[in-house]
Amino acid sequence: MYSEKVMDHFQNPRNVGEIENASGVGTVGNAKCGDIMRMYLDIDNDGIIQDCKFKTFGCGAAVATSSMATELVKGKTVQEALEITNKAVMEALDGLPPVKVHCSLLAEEAIHAALWDYAQKH
Amino acid sequence: MYSEKVMDHFQNPRNVGEIENASGVGTVGNAKCGDIMRMYLDIDNDGIIQDCKFKTFGCGAAVATSSMATELVKGKTVQEALEITNKAVMEALDGLPPVKVHCSLLAEEAIHAALWDYAQKH
Ligand code: FES
Numbered sequence: 001m002y003s004e005k006v007m008d009h010f011q012n013p014r015n016v017g018e019i020e021n022a023s024g025v026g027t028v029g030n031a032k033c034g035d036i037m038r039m040y041l042d043i044d045n046d047g048i049i050q051d052c053k054f055k056t057f058g059c060g061a062a063v064a065t066s067s068m069a070t071e072l073v074k075g076k077t078v079q080e081a082l083e084i085t086n087k088a089v090m091e092a093l094d095g096l097p098p099v100k101v102h103c104s105l106l107a108e109e110a111i112h113a114a115l116w117d118y119a120q121k122h
Numbered sequence: 123m124y125s126e127k128v129m130d131h132f133q134n135p136r137n138v139g140e141i142e143n144a145s146g147v148g149t150v151g152n153a154k155c156g157d158i159m160r161m162y163l164d165i166d167n168d169g170i171i172q173d174c175k176f177k178t179f180g181c182g183a184a185v186a187t188s189s190m191a192t193e194l195v196k197g198k199t200v201q202e203a204l205e206i207t208n209k210a211v212m213e214a215l216d217g218l219p220p221v222k223v224h225c226s227l228l229a230e231e232a233i234h235a236a237l238w239d240y241a242q243k244h
Contacts, residue, residue, distance in 0.1 A: 001158075002179070010179065033155055034221035035181050036123075057124070057132065057182035059157050099156035 002060070003094035005068075010060040015070035017053040024121070026113025032102050035062060039070075039110035043118055047078050054110065061096055061103035065089050069107040078115055084108070124182075125216035127190075132182040137192035139175040146243070148235025154224045157184060161192075161232035165240055169200050176232065183218055183225035187211050191229040200237055206230070 002010075019040035027038045035058035042051035052070040056062050069089045073081045086104040090096050096104060124132075141162035149160045157180035164173035174192040178184050191211045195203045208226040212218050218226060 033181065034183075034219060059155065059181040059184070060179035061156075062181070097156060 001097055005093045006061070006064045006096065009064035009067040009093065013063050013067040015051075015053045015067065015074075016055065018055065019051060019053050022114075024114040024116070024118030026110045026115070026117055028106060028109040028113050030058070030062075030102065030106050033058070035059070035103075035106065037062065037066060037106040037110045039066075039107070039114040041073075041111075041114045041118060043078065049073050049076050049078070049081055052111075054107070056106065058106055059100075059103055061100035062106050064093060065096070065104040066107040066110070068092050069111060073111060078118070081111060082115060084111065123219055124186075127215045128183070128186045128218065131186035131189040131215065135185050135189040137173075137175045137189065137196075138177065140177065141173055141175050144236075146236040146238070146240030148232045148237070148239055150228060150231040150235050152180070152184075152224060152228050155181070157181065157225070157228065159184060159188060159228040159232045161188075161229070161236040163195075163233075163236045163240060165200065171195050171198050171200070171203055174233075176229070178228065180228055181222075181225055183222035184228050186215055187218070187226040188229040188232070190214050191233060195233060200240070203233060204237060206233065 022040040023043035024041040037056040086108040144162040145165040146163040159178040176188045208230040
């Protein structure tokens with residue numbers, strides 16, 4: 001049912017945690033399943049994302065997509081990060097079953113919310 | 123949104139793992155969210171549940187209810203364990219939001235499936 005990459009990122013999630021004094025923080029909820037996700041971004045003066053961490057109450061698919069998404073945004077500019085879609089994250093994980101596609105939206109939306117929070121502060 | 127007990131069992135889940143040569147193993151899926159859960163029971167010759175472990179791909183509510191359920195079944199007889207409902211598990215956790223009640227069914231069903239597996243072998 002799940003790819004090896006999904007199981008790897010679920011069992012060994014990258015970048016779980018919080019960032020103190022983060023440049024941007026985004027919290028989103030998923031109406032379909034009631035889960036929540038929070039993303040922390042550390043963005044330097046050149047607008048490069050230096051660090052990214054997340055916390056979630058979501059399922060394995062939410063954990064795996066968030067873990068992969070944090071890896072994808074690190075080192076990117078704000079503009080590049082805005083262009084990372086849940087589709088790209090799912091592709092990087094070799095796919096997700098259809099019933100789990102909505103879980104992958106949590107990561108995309110939380111990153112957007114954190115970037116929006118950053119933009120409002122700058 | 124979540125009680126302190128839910129957050130405690132989510133963040134420090136009890137009895138996560140597998141039992142080698144378990145007396146009974148039950149694997150169930152949740153059609154609503156596509157999540158899966160596996161329960162392992164170690165039952166002694168007097169029919170007492172000595173150990174119980176679980177693994178899940180489910181969300182935080184699934185983790186918390188399974189963690190609490192494993193604590194509730196330990197030391198119980200097979201008959202007593204069959205009578206533990208998801209309602210009892212939720213009450214022990216001081217409740218769950220309505221959108222998460224279906225997650226608590228995973229633990230109940232997985233314990234029943236593991237007890238059924240045990241009964242078939244004996
Ligand atoms: S949403 Fe699937 S177990 Fe909770």
